[in-house]
Amino acid sequence: MERLRGKNVLVGVTGGIAAYKAAELVRLLVKCGAGVQVIMTRAAQQFLTPLTLQTLSGRPVLTDLFDLGMESEIGHIHAARSADLVVVVPATANTLAKMACGIADNYLTTVLLAVEAPVIVCPAMNHKMLAHPATQDNLATLKRRGVRIVEPASGSLACGEEGPGRLADLSVILETARRALTPQTLQGKKVLVSAGPTWEPFDPVRFITNPSSGKMGFALAAEAARRGASVDLVTGPTTLPDPAGLTTHRITTARDMERVVRTLAEEAHLVIMAAAVSDYRPEEAAPHKIKKDDEELTIRLVRNPDILAGLGKNKKPGQILVGFAAETEHLVRNATEKLQRKNLDLIVANDLTQPGAGFRSDTNVVKVLDRFGGVEELPCLSKEEIARRLLDRIESLGAR
Structure with a gap:
């Protein structure tokens, strides 16, 4: 606040x-x-x-x-x-x-x-x-x-x-x-933010997912809206209420998210992909609940579309693209590789092993890497405060 x-x-x-x-x-x-x-x-x-x-x-x-x-x-x-x-x-x-x-x-x-x-x-x-x-x-x-x-x-x-x-x-x-009370520094800009997990079902009642709460993406979307931007928030399943003053699109699977994000990104000046998208999905989803028996169950997984890489490949002139990287080792090295490979302008990396960082927490500990080789380390802060600082950084990046 x-x-x-x-x-x-x-x-x-x-x-x-x-x-x-x-x-x-x-x-x-x-x-x-x-x-x-x-x-x-x-x-x-x-x-x-x-x-x-x-x-x-x-x-x-x-x-x-x-x-x-x-x-x-x-x-x-x-x-x-x-x-x-x-x-x-x-x-x-x-x-x-x-x-x-x-x-x-x-x-x-x-x-x-x-x-x-x-x-x-x-x-x-x-x-x-x-x-x-x-x-x-x-x-x-x-x-x-x-x-x-x-x-x-x-x-x-x-x-x-x-x-x-x-x-x-x-x-x-x-x-x-x-x-x-917020300076309208993003007035007239269109901002797209993704948040939350995706669910990849293998029958009508079970699915593969991750512990993402969506809090970081929601905080970023709300802060962008406070700065006067027209904001679209694309979120996977979360318990968070729709933020005021922006448009929320609720989806379930990675393919749902890809479809909505790809369309909205066409007009966006800034795209922030904070969602924890499932890399894999079951090859087939059973039409009815799989009943438990004495046999082992094998589920074949196939790759989901890489939404962020697709956005980087088709990035519009002047568009700023921001990604997130949640890692458990070699944080800066892995984040730098992702930044370059996916044609990002900025990447926010966090080490899930650090106290106060990662999924479901109200706080985070991140390193912000930009395309010019700059690295900024932020201490343990509320996700709301990280959203504010990150958007300050993005605005300064756009002015370079």
């Missing part, structure tokens, strides 16, 4: 039933290392007490524009100037209308007129209120002004009806906040 660490985030809470979820968002932002200043409207205080949010944020909650203590130093202007980001959660139809019309009749709407930091609004309301032309016009106006809208989810609403209008999941709001 490095993008939020040390940042000043204003959280505006307005008067909707989803206001109670703002408490958890404040807790998550503080956990990420952000300094959080909460502003509550009078209506919001009917659903949630300022004391709750003050306890979670560690700062007095701003509520009264005419409070002599709060405004002794023109507090609303100070709050606006000190903010790195503003998140309005939930954003009611009433507050959206005030924002669109420039009305400043409470602490929050006054700050919103003075703030220069990025603003995120998270609408939550009855589905008919959301669909009303006035609300839709107000949202369109805010979008034109550069306000980021976190679209509400669909489901059961407080009124008992079903439809769009639920506050978006907090993980989506948090990811939007991180993206708003």
